[in-house]
Amino acid sequence: MPVKWMPLLLLLLQMTCCFRSGNCGKVLVWPMEYSHWLNLKIILDELAQRGHEVTVLRPSASIFLDPQKSPDLKFESFPTSLSKDDLDEAFRWFVNTWINEIPRDSCLSYSPLLQNVFEIYSDSYLSLCKDTVSNKQLMTKLQKSKFDVLFSDAIAPCGELTTLAETIGKAEMWLIRSYWDLEFPRPTLPNVDYVGGLHCKPAKPLPKEMEDFVQSSGEHGVVVFSLGSMVSNMTEEKANAIAWALAQIPQKVLWRFDGKTPDTLGPNTRIFKWLPQNDLLGHPKTKAFVTHGGANGIYEAIHFGIPMIGIPLFGEQHDNIAYMVAKGAAVALNFRTITRSDLLNALEAVIENPSYKENAMWLSTIHNDQPMKPLDRAIFWIEFVMRHKGAKHLRPLAYNLTWYQYYSLDVIGFLLAWVAVITFLVIKSCLFIYQKFVKTGKKMKNE
Amino acid sequence: MPVKWMPLLLLLLQMTCCFRSGNCGKVLVWPMEYSHWLNLKIILDELAQRGHEVTVLRPSASIFLDPQKSPDLKFESFPTSLSKDDLDEAFRWFVNTWINEIPRDSCLSYSPLLQNVFEIYSDSYLSLCKDTVSNKQLMTKLQKSKFDVLFSDAIAPCGELTTLAETIGKAEMWLIRSYWDLEFPRPTLPNVDYVGGLHCKPAKPLPKEMEDFVQSSGEHGVVVFSLGSMVSNMTEEKANAIAWALAQIPQKVLWRFDGKTPDTLGPNTRIFKWLPQNDLLGHPKTKAFVTHGGANGIYEAIHFGIPMIGIPLFGEQHDNIAYMVAKGAAVALNFRTITRSDLLNALEAVIENPSYKENAMWLSTIHNDQPMKPLDRAIFWIEFVMRHKGAKHLRPLAYNLTWYQYYSLDVIGFLLAWVAVITFLVIKSCLFIYQKFVKTGKKMKNE
Structure with a gap:
């Protein structure tokens, strides 16, 4: 249907x-x-x-x-x-x-x-x-x-x-x-x-210049790279490692980045201050998405069935990426320790091993078939x-119960109080009987 | 909407x-x-x-x-x-x-x-x-x-x-x-x-003869009475008590019943071997529904917002009626002990006290607004x-776990085994040290 x-x-x-x-x-x-x-x-x-x-x-x-x-x-x-x-x-x-x-x-x-x-x-x-x-x-x-x-x-x-x-x-x-x-x-x-x-939402057409760049990728397609709106202070060393890895792949890359242009930036990579992420992920040329794992981006990738490389930064992003890895639709990398070969290996795996695409497409099916x-x-x-x-x-x-009602502490307390009262009464009665009859008996015997 | x-x-x-x-x-x-x-x-x-x-x-x-x-x-x-x-x-x-x-x-x-x-x-x-x-x-x-x-x-x-x-x-x-x-x-x-x-489903028009009977009830309206398809052996005494109570109310009654016609049957009550229950419950003249509490009938009453008198017989019917009573849309009666005044009081309460109708209408709203x-x-x-x-x-x-995995018994067992092994080793070591040094020391002292 x-x-x-x-x-x-x-x-x-x-x-x-x-x-x-x-x-x-x-x-x-x-x-x-x-x-x-x-x-x-x-x-x-x-x-x-x-x-x-x-x-x-x-x-x-x-x-x-x-x-x-x-x-x-x-x-x-x-x-x-x-x-x-x-x-x-x-x-x-x-x-x-x-x-x-x-x-x-x-x-x-x-x-x-x-x-x-x-x-x-x-x-x-x-x-x-x-x-x-x-x-x-x-x-x-x-x-x-x-x-x-x-x-x-x-x-x-x-x-x-x-x-x-x-x-x-x-x-x-x-x-x-x-x-x-x-x-x-x-x-x-x-x-x-x-x-x-x-x-x-369904993808809208890209701005002409961007569409030309995407089309120029030929059969290799493109990779979309964005770590969201909150990350601005990447070290120059890290930016260079990332740029180097991106330069090694045959795909064209659209990278959302607003730091100093890295020295190792390859001719296949273009830097943008903002990306029409949903439209790009819905583009038929898009092969992979490098993401920090924010829920909005993750869902756009799920919606269009795009496999991911997750570099989680904070909050629930670690969870989101862990889910995607467990479901076979992503590879996870550590932002603090990431090296150029980590990123290159991850890109090659996600783009060349068809299981990532298949799993991402299954998530897309589940998402859209509700x-x-x-x-x-x-x-x-x-x-x-x-x-x-x-x-x-x-x-x-x-929700209408107080915490002690929720854990039945009032009932338990009431029952314990009864047990205490009955125990007390039994002990008292036994002592009374002992004193009344046994001691009196002894006394009488002694007399 | x-x-x-x-x-x-x-x-x-x-x-x-x-x-x-x-x-x-x-x-x-x-x-x-x-x-x-x-x-x-x-x-x-x-x-x-x-x-x-x-x-x-x-x-x-x-x-x-x-x-x-x-x-x-x-x-x-x-x-x-x-x-x-x-x-x-x-x-x-x-x-x-x-x-x-x-x-x-x-x-x-x-x-x-x-x-x-x-x-x-x-x-x-x-x-x-x-x-x-x-x-x-x-x-x-x-x-x-x-x-x-x-x-x-x-x-x-x-x-x-x-x-x-x-x-x-x-x-x-x-x-x-x-x-x-x-x-x-x-x-x-x-x-x-x-x-x-x-x-x-929306109510269909009733057969002409039945519609005429329903319309003849005037402003008082009608009561629909059915204990489902499984009950055929009501005692004559019980049938007479029910018929007597039904005869006392100003409403007309449509009763699904296929036993011997009770002597106390009033002129306001008609017996039918089968009733178009959904169409009757959806009729604007219907004031109350006497039911055994089967899920199908209960839901037809909820759908149309009709208050109920529940006489549960078996299975989950007791639960269903208990829910309706708790939600203020029904009065419950006991089939084994039911008397004519029980039924009459219940009918009067459900028809005359507007809270039953209000609560039934609220359930209808919930049901239809999904x-x-x-x-x-x-x-x-x-x-x-x-x-x-x-x-x-x-x-x-x-679901993929075995029962001992579900209750983590394999993990607990493994940990307990380690505790046992370590305890055993510690005790053995202590004994060995005691025998080696303390006893040897004593022996040497004694010598």
Whole structure:
């Protein structure tokens, strides 16, 4: 069945539904910066297109939230004590420290540096959070607006406010940016939907100059290389090693890089400050994708069935690449220790060994052959929560229990108290009987 | 959004898909009798309509599987040692014993009678099973047919062959005939989809005579009463108590009953041997549904938002009614002890207290407001398994482990063995050192 086409029709049906049914709602958004915002924006634009009123809370320190680039969304800006530069610096320090200085095994073992990094990151966001909730004018305005739903990116502390378990319990619906093409199957609750890859779209034509460069690769095709938007400080030595390896392969290479042009750059490699990544990965000439393993890029590669070389940097990127390696669609390299021969061997393996392409194509099949497109499912559940003021029937009642009820400590305590009382009574009775009869008996005998 | 209408369009899209994409498959079905067959047939008819070749294994003892009523399905009949009467008798004895003689708490405590009942039921089905697999001609024919998928009703032992855990592990996909409108949310694996109510359809017009009777109820409306297809032996006393209670209410009553007409039958009550249950429950005059709590009837009531009086008899009916009571959409009565005032009070409560109707309407809303219709999801996953020869990406890898691997006994055993070896060596070394130095030292001292 051509499942790919099915949701297009659904989309047409649903586009007008909110107007027709009078179910247009008001959505308040607590967003996040960088790639998280790019992903969230896909959902917000879709909601706005369907007729919902979408209001995004925008701290004045915001780096990525540009009202001019999102004409369909309303932005509720408010002043913050941090400046844009402060926040950008905090983010970059957080990421760069994690990439270059945290011990490799720190996810499993305790690392004081990792804790420090998280505390400073968390403090920056907490400051934005305080600026929001202590802004009485803003709070009054928001309360008067009577929103139907709060849609929050839960990675930032302010998106959650109080503990993790409480937050999970409070949300009506969780939309998770992955699916079983990326992760391994595990039990999950009915109020969790896996909508990974919701941003993937059919590839658009490339700019003419880029298309000419790609076509010039002939039968060898091209390699797309990008370590995302957060990495700017690669050492010259590392950049040279990478450029050297790229120069050895017969493919043409499009490399997203904004450092000093490496001396070893080959004639087959072109450097770009930005790449139309989705369109490139959907190009029939693309043979492999060198990626840091961010979820957006990974899903574009899965969507189009492109094998990967993963160079994970921080966050869940290590997990993402480990999944892709386990599923036979990627080779993993270590960013800190990478040598030119590591990269060259990995490129040759991924491009020449057909199993990587076959496995990537299978992931693409799984991804595209779902009962309903991820974006449509995400929109459905946000609209559902608005329509019905929640989705209580999907939330386990365990969320309503306190921690001691959850672990049955109240029941265990009650039973233990009874055991203690009965034991006490039995011992007391035995002692009483012993004293009354045995001792009295002895006494009488002695008398 | 008018979700109810969305799937109609989907259906049109998908109706032709199997022909267009050349993905028409061959489906082999291991069915079950009575209401299970009625429910399964909805999926099979839909598969056949979409162009798949559906072959149903039909024992000659089959009671409900009538090839003439299913012209779109192929039936592969085979002789069995049991006759149709034998099987029917075994079923009825099984059900009647459970309804009338098993202690009420036997689901929680051990009951020799319940075990006996299950053993006799299981033996009947095992005999059908043996007749199937030992029929060499049939087996050769089936093997040569190269089916794409086996679709089995797993309630009958032969649908499973070997243990429960193994069976769950073997199936690529499980379609469960319930949803969170009926059950309470709990964790579930990605290869399980909840498709309860897949048989519900918009109500068709009633036969003229029945419609006239329903309309004659005026503003009071009607009550629909049915204890399903398996109950025929109600005592005269019980039938009289029921008829008396029904005679007291201002509603008209349609009662599915094929015993002797009770003396106390009121003029407002009409007895029918069969009722168009879905069409009646979808009739705007219907106020309440008296049901044994079979999943098909419960789902028709949920679909149309009709409050219920549950008189559960056997199997999961007790659970179903308990769920409906917990969700405020039903009152439960005990079939063994039911009195006329019990029924009258329950009828008055369910019809006059608006909370029952409100709760039933909320369940109807949940049921009808899903991202995709249950029948379409069921068909999607069967077609998925055919298209891709499985759905391995949804199956947890734990299924591939042996029981001792699952419980990590091999790891624990290995570690314990090492602890034992090291303990042994340490003790031996200590003893050796003691003998060598301490004893020798003493000896020398003594000398």
